[in-house]
Amino acid sequence: MTALWVIYLYMNELTINLKPKSKMPLYEQIYRYIKENIIAGKLPYKEKLPSTRQLSRYLEVSRSTVELAYEQLLSEGYIEAEPYRGYYVAQIEGLYHFSKERESDHTHPEKCEEKYKYDFSPNGVDLNSFPYNAWRKLSKEVLLDDKVELFRLGDPQGELSFRESICKYLYQARGVGCTPEQVVLGAGSDFLLMMLCAIIGRDRRFAVENPTYKQAYRLFESQSYPVVPIDMDRHGMKIDKLYESDADVAYVTPSHQYPTGVVMPIKRRLELLKWANDRDGRYIIEDDYDSEFRYKGKPIPALQGYDQSGRVIYLGTFSKSIAPAIRMSYMVLPEELVAVYRKKCGFISSTVSKVDQLIVQSFIENGYYDRHLNKTRALYRGRHDMLINGLRPLAGCCSISGENAGVHLLLTFENGMTEDEIVERAKNVRIRVYRMSDYVVGRKEWKATVLLGYANLTEEEIKEACGMLCEAWLS
């Protein structure tokens, strides 16, 4: 024991008060004691520490215990070892102290949910029809299979066999022609759009339909791109406005425009493809977010199927068609962009767990997906018909549009009521409907319109709600 240390311990009326029965190991008690004294400035810079042999004798502990404590102090930089001379307190200027564990404020800044009786959310999904038992069964089966492989890091694009299933499904159901090499799986469309931005690179201008799917609009903005809203006519995005905008990338929802429900006819699709072909580096992002639900005829083939020059990036998702909490979307890249993806983003690990991929693959391959889609399609059709029927009394003052597909429709009022009034009157009878203005970017004139989603209400609920809405709006 160096003299200074004896004096130090004496002066401070301190000893390292070791508690052999404590849950904390002895070495840690020593380490903490010395560290705290260094932090408190009681052991100053250049102070020599007792040797491990001295301290172990003094404390009556094994030498290796003290060595462990010193090693910890060394590795954290509180002390320094000088060969053949011993241990010294290191220079620690302006030492910061550990911040204390902050108390979580459980008053979250979330808005108080208004108490609505019926909510016509356009983003609803009926989860009561979800095939829980099948899902549980498949989860169990997947986890029984070759265990180690399942938890190893998988292919960055998603498992090959799963991508093959997706290709097959896309060709049959959507007329999308692609190879598994073109498919990249991701945890939600937001993530895939972020990755797409990295692939496409900086110095690009994005064009979006107006009104549009705000999630995508905000995503491009969050990635610091200029985003130009393009007006629509009854066939979708106006192509002349698109040319004028000088955009490089057009984000569109041709199968079922969100939120207007416009289905882009073949002529406009070809014009859009021509625009993309007119200049190098132009791309179309086709977000096919809810093409599974259509009430008249068969689903309309995807724009990607008409693309001969690799200009269309196709985006699909299982989050809408299976369940929102299933974070799984995919994009189909044109071959030119597959090469860029490999170079710029091929190193990024997959964002979807292998277990989840195998569950969904098995869900598709065993026919559960088709059955689930048929079931929800029938369910939504019933609700759709009930809603249109229930809104009949409004025929004089408003018109319905966008009703052929998806899970919402639009009501445009011709009687001079503003959107605020419409929403407010519905709110007074505790029914929530959604303003068109929430989907419009920038300044733009349009007729007062509200969105009514019907996926999350039963036919009985829709019937009652329609009665209440008609009364509220016609009075």
Add this chain to the structure above:
Amino acid sequence: MTALWVIYLYMNELTINLKPKSKMPLYEQIYRYIKENIIAGKLPYKEKLPSTRQLSRYLEVSRSTVELAYEQLLSEGYIEAEPYRGYYVAQIEGLYHFSKERESDHTHPEKCEEKYKYDFSPNGVDLNSFPYNAWRKLSKEVLLDDKVELFRLGDPQGELSFRESICKYLYQARGVGCTPEQVVLGAGSDFLLMMLCAIIGRDRRFAVENPTYKQAYRLFESQSYPVVPIDMDRHGMKIDKLYESDADVAYVTPSHQYPTGVVMPIKRRLELLKWANDRDGRYIIEDDYDSEFRYKGKPIPALQGYDQSGRVIYLGTFSKSIAPAIRMSYMVLPEELVAVYRKKCGFISSTVSKVDQLIVQSFIENGYYDRHLNKTRALYRGRHDMLINGLRPLAGCCSISGENAGVHLLLTFENGMTEDEIVERAKNVRIRVYRMSDYVVGRKEWKATVLLGYANLTEEEIKEACGMLCEAWLS
């Protein structure tokens, strides 16, 4: 039937050859027939179609079947309806044809795996010790619980209760002080770094240690940021070089530098914090990727714990500590950046499924995580000791470093062999070791060094491999 149509059908020796027993509905057969003829140019622009009544009579099908076919053609834009006049073929110039389903080329462009007997990958994880039964049990329990809620879209930051568990764990295990409001969950660190870039915004310069974790380096590059590699000394990133670099954001791995294994001492940590405090808008990204594994003393507290001014963004992951296929990481944002996150990225849906969150939460809260960490720590320690022991014969010609933590160590050769030679000689005995050069950015001089990871080899394998390596390198 219009005269033209009769002639058309006659001329082409065609009728719509309906197959009532086909799986394809009749309306679709009609729809396809007409569509194909429009695409083929056989039905030209402005051609009038027979009325639904005429065609239904001619084909001997119900009128509604023909109506359905026409509606489909209408909605896809192949035909147009003129009120009171009938249906006409629409103008479709420069029609693109569906691309055929391309055959997947199953010769993947992946490099042929060399046949190694032993692979000292620094990114290995022992999956044989993974608690499969516990995982299966927890998965099953989670799926039994309140079903509908589980499949609804969750909190963009991750479920609150899970974030609370993470805070508790981080405080106890890593000295990280934070509230659940500061935690954002994401499907892997790559994704979180992408999101972080969006939060931090453009016009920033990133600094990385050199050598570094290339995944992060490449990610910043993919997001089009300038990235400056900063030289290190034995305490980590050189702070004077950091000042010179004019960087705004420093990406560091202070608990266990990747790949050198340097543990940043407290003095350097405080200097780094001072750098961040010296100018507004500076941040430190602390990637605490493998702090769970340490063989001497207790884990070193995170840099975040010393940060009083909200300059440190802490990044942690379950992918390394549970299993690589579990795509789950988290970041702890300083409060200032929480506000920016909410504004710029708060709308981005969570990339981690609720089911997976609940499984991991339950894995932590029921003590499985601690047990798993203890088990793997003991396992890795045994392999670590065996490797150091097995490399003893090399004492004359090379030195070991970075061996106190993580799951790999470094061998630096002093005998004039180049990295290529070292790797080549190992390869000749079918053993794979990893070049330091793969972690170095740009031009930089260093001594020939290889990395040996030991997480994925048993003690027996390591023993045998060491014998072979010593022979290969000493001959």
